[in-house]
Amino acid sequence: MTIDIRKYSEFLEQTASEIDIPPGKYQDAVDRYQAVGRWLEEGTYSGSSGELIIYPQGSFRLGTVVRPIRGGIEASYDIDLVCELPLQKDRTTPQSVKLMVGDRLREHGTYRELLDPEGRRCWTLEYTEQDGVGFHLDVLPAILDGRGLLDTAIAITDKKGESYFWSASNPRGYGVWFDGKNAAAFARTAFEQKENIQRRASLIYSSIDKVPDQLVRTPLQRAIQLMKRHRDLRFNHHERIECAPISIIITTLAAHLYGNEPDVYSALSGIVGKLRAHAALVESGAIERSLATIGLIRRKPDGTWYIGNPVNPGENFADRWHEDNHARARAFFSWVDALQKDLLNILGETTPRLLKEHLSKALGATVVTKNFDVLIPPVSAIDAPRIHITNAAKPWRDV
Amino acid sequence: MTEGLRRQIVELASVHSGLKNVVEHDAETIVSGTLLFEASADGLETIKESFEIELMIPHDFPETLPRVKETAGRIDTRYEHRNPSGTLCLAVPIEQRRVLLEQPTLLGCVNRLVVPYLYGYCFWKKHGRHPFDEAAHGHEGILRHYMDTFSLRDDLSALAVISFLLEHGYRGHHDCPCGSGLRVKICHGQALLALHQQHTPQTLRGDFIAVFDLCFAKFQNGQISFPQRMRLQLARLLKIVSK
Structure with missing residues (x-):
């Protein structure tokens, strides 16, 4: 069985678009979060001066959304929002x-109901939608904590037990x-x-200019989506689910290693090769020396691991990789293998049926089945009835 | 299953050999399997494809049309022409009747409605547009069909046409419902006669309710008002359809 790499890349592209957020859903989510934003803006917050702003962060901001899969079933989308209050760090807690x-949020009749x-x-806020494909909006309260006007760093609140403290973050800078x-x-x-x-x-x-930039996907974004989906499925039933590589590590490393390849297959293959x-x-x-010089993933003299946040090198995404005899590091590299x-060594598959089975295990049966024909056109008998269409009806939809 | 339907299923399988599973239920007969086709249309490419489909054929077929499902999950969720229940939305009901009456058998239903629909889907998937245009969703699509067929300019004229059909069927010597002041047979006679022949009591009733609902919503918004004569007629017809 021979597989055309171009077709395989097209298959990967379509599969990724299937696990992505569709334009209609995207627009719903934007409408919802803007409404939440307006409601929050109109509130009064003691000690505040200036305007509250709300903006997306994480995969929704980066265009690497993957529809979560829980227990084998496609679940709600996660959308992360930062709600930046115009407050000074030394004048609030x-x-x-x-x-x-x-x-x-609780002052609003609807949001009170939706709030976890x-x-x-x-x-x-948990939205269940009529079409059964809901999303939850995570609203992250924060204040600006930068040095200087161009610094986009924020302080976010964190809670352990009953006590609250500040943590540092910089989602806009990362974006x-x-x-x-x-x-x-x-x-x-x-x-x-x-x-x-x-x-x-x-x-x-x-019109074309009404389509937001956020819906365009490059091979880098597609590769990240596929890696995340593969991660979700691989660690779904894993006894060490807490060792699943976190999205920020996947995204950061992939973005660093992306060499501007023109299609999904070569992007993925470049990234995975360099990770291995x-x-x-x-x-x-x-x-390899060149990789060691870049130093994306490093071991420190004490044996601990370091993967830096590109906009805040003080933050180490791999700060727990050494725990448990390097369980997270091991899980990461075996996942990369x-x-x-x-996803890459598929040329060795012997039959379409096995190939479909393996891809289904790696990316989810529903999405693979839907796009498998791109890869291997269905075996069709030679005597397909020939039909010439005249006077065709227009497709409709009942409501 | 009637002898007539049995013969039609045999005819269907003689052309589409993959549609070979037949299960008989109380209210309908289900024919399912692989539908393989090589279809073309004037000026458009030839597409060879196969789909897994299921035809749910009511016992009063062809009076009532079969519902059709694609069962392998191959239709893209972004494709809008599926009913909320997941069945394929081949066309507005009266247009389905129009097409089916050209060949009122199960084979005609597959070749003239299902295959063109799937061809249209494959074309859309490839090019991002519809080869045969598409109808507006819901009631709006039904209304548009009347406006297009009769070249009408407003909703009320469409309502007048359907009301006429519902009340009189075809009457050549009446004033044409389009409002031209001419008699039906020298005005919209042919189009009206065709619709009269295509409709069943159910489809006519359904279309009347759909178009009336749209007009009534506009009336409530103050966008249109019903002329006195039409009000009386509507009152009569609503009494009939609500039975």
Whole structure:
């Protein structure tokens, strides 16, 4: 059985778009979060001066959304929002910032119903939608904590037991950094993709320039989505679910390693290849010099691990990798090997049926079944009845 | 199952050999399997494809049309032309009747409605647009069908046409419901006669309710008002359809 790599890449692209958030859902989510934003804006917060702002962070901001899969079933989308209050750090407390936002949400009849119990850092609103595909909005209370006007660092509130404290974060800075890594590929593909999206969702976007940048996906973003979906499925029933590589590590490393490849397959293959080249670090071995120089994943003299936040090198995403005899590091590198085996070494598959089975295990049966024909056209008998269509009816939809 | 339907299922399988599973239920007969086709249309490419489908055929077919499902989950969730129940939305009911009456058998239903629908889907998936245009969703699509067929300019004229059909069927010597002041047979006679022949009592009733609902909503918003004569007619017809 021979597989055309171009077709395989197209298959990966379509599969990723299937686990992505569709334009209509995206627009719903934006409408919802803007409404929440307006409600929060209109509140009064003691000691505040200036305007409250609300903006997305995480995968929704970065265009790497993956529909979560829980117990094998596609679940609600997670959308993370930062709610930045115009308060000064020395004139407020993490507790009061967190509670003021929670109180304001509870003042709204609907949001009170949707609100989950207080989380460690967020307030979560659970939306169940008519079509059964809901999302939860995580609202993260924060205040600006930068040095200087251009610094986008924020302080967020954290809670352990009954006590609250500040943590540092910089989602806007991270977003700008990610966009930089993505920029060349974005420029190359944006227009064509927007044209396509507009044609498919003309009820939502009346012209091409109405299609938001956030719906364009580069091979980097697609590769990240596929890696996250593979991670979700692999660690779903894993006895060590807490060892699943976290999204911020996957996103950061992939963005660093993306070499502007023009299609999903070569992007994924480049990223996974360079990640695997780091595996010797587990046994404290030496790795290729060029990689060692970049120092994306490092071992410190004391044996602990370091993967830095690109906009805040003081933050170490891998700060728990040494625990439990390096359980997270081991899980990470064995997952990277699995990526290679499950998604890249597919040329060795002998029959379409086995290939479909393996891909279904790696990415989910529903999405693979839907797009498998791109890869292997169905075996069709030679004597397909020939039909010439005249006077065709227009498709409709009952409501 | 009637002898007529049995013969039609045999005819269908003689052309589409993959549609071979037949299960008989109380209210309907279900024919399912692989539908393989190589379809073309004037000026458009040839598409060879196969889909897993299920036809749910009511016992009064062809009076009532079968419902059709694609069972392998291959239709993209972004494709809008599926009913809330998951069945394929082939066309507005009266247009389905129009097409079916060209060949009022199960084979006609598959070749003239199902295959063109799936061809349209494959085309859309490939090019992002519909080869045969698409109808507006819901009641609006039904209303548009009347406006297009009769070249009408407003909703009330469409309501007048349907009301006429519901009350009189076809009457050549009446004033044409389009409001031209001419008699039906020298005005919209042919179109009206065609609709009269295509409709069943159910489809006519359904279309009347759909278009009336739309007009009534506009009336409540103050966008239109019903002329006195029409009000009396509507009162009569609403009494009939609500029975």
